[in-house]
Amino acid sequence: MTTTGKTGLRGRVRTKDGWAVPHAVLTVTDMTGQQVARETADAEGALRTAALAQGAYTVIVTAVGYRPAAATALVTASGSADVGTVTLARAGGVELPPPGVWTVDPAHSEIRAVAQHLGLSSVHGRFKGFAASIEIAEQPLGSTVQAVIDAASIDTGNGTRDAHLRSPDFLDVAAHPSVTYRSTSLEQSAEDRWTVHGELAMRGVTRPVDLDLAYLGTGPDQWGGMRAAFRATAQLRREDFAMHYNQVVQAGIVAVGTTVKVELDIQAVQGTALPAPQPPAA
Missing domain, CATH: 2.40.128.110 (Lipid/polyisoprenoid-binding, YceI-like)
Known part of the structure; x- marks a missing residue:
């Protein structure tokens, strides 16, 4: 359930070396697994949803070419929470270059x-x-x-x-x-x-x-x-x-x-x- 007019979850998406990941997708589900929000990061990698009901949520961030990242967010009575910086690793990034x-x-x-x-x-x-x-x-x-x-x-x-x-x-x-x-x-x-x-x-x-x-x-x-x-x-x-x-x-x-x-x-x-x-x- 979302509440319009207020900011809910907020955060930012970065690579391991600090670059913004524009257009990463944030998916939020409640503890029953139901999707309650889905938003796209802006050009600076900023994430933001509408206000959410108080409780615990699972946050999943995905982007093409990167491994997904997941975290848990606890939304307060104000309907908001800050997930901080979500760091994405490049897909296959640990596969070393060919000899x-x-x-x-x-x-x-x-x-x-x-x-x-x-x-x-x-x-x-x-x-x-x-x-x-x-x-x-x-x-x-x-x-x-x-x-x-x-x-x-x-x-x-x-x-x-x-x-x-x-x-x-x-x-x-x-x-x-x-x-x-x-x-x-x-x-x-x-x-x-x-x-x-x-x-x-x-x-x-x-x-x-x-x-x-x-x-x-x-x-x-x-x-x-x-x-x-x-x-x-x-x-x-x-x-x-x-x-x-x-x-x-x-x-x-x-x-x-x-x-x-x-x-x-x-x-x-x-x-x-x-x-x-x-x-x-x-």
Whole structure:
């Protein structure tokens, strides 16, 4: 039974990496199994029904390409309840990519770096030039990844800052033009999450660096190929790579934070060749 004019169940639908799932379908049944509401999420993934009678309900959220999610909601005397964020996993998302070589597509991938500035906010940059490949082994824990980044391709949107980052104070690109990463082992930490153990070489210094990796799924692209998507993060200490620049602007406050967060959004194409350049797609 619903009561018109008031909001009943409300919530939002997101993917595991935080994106809204528009047009997901919310189905609500009472404890007898009778359907009492069915609504579609809006473009921002928001869910909302009319007010419901007080009691317990089963909430089921479905969307094409995702696994269904179910929860129980307790509606108060006001006729409303907040189910919070409903997280949907991609259907087949834990089925790993087929074994073989996968080539990272720079046109649909990003390597970002985030550092704190003045102890107040963050400065975001990205490397525009890089190449990487992933080899999926028959036994997944034997899989490997390697990457080469053009250090001079750092871009923060400010030419003066970029020139300083390329200088010996930071990346020292004249002496060390490339940043490289090579995995050494792989460890599964959850159903679709992995820890990649590896070595990062930057400015002539090599250190162990772990990537917290989320596998987002595999699917066909519009050029007849097959793609796998990943998201990864890592935390670096600048001093570990001989970046000691630390201008103090006032007591206890430095211009640039001592740690850098690295964020990777990766699409890899099955095989050793990338598709021919295509016009930008919407």
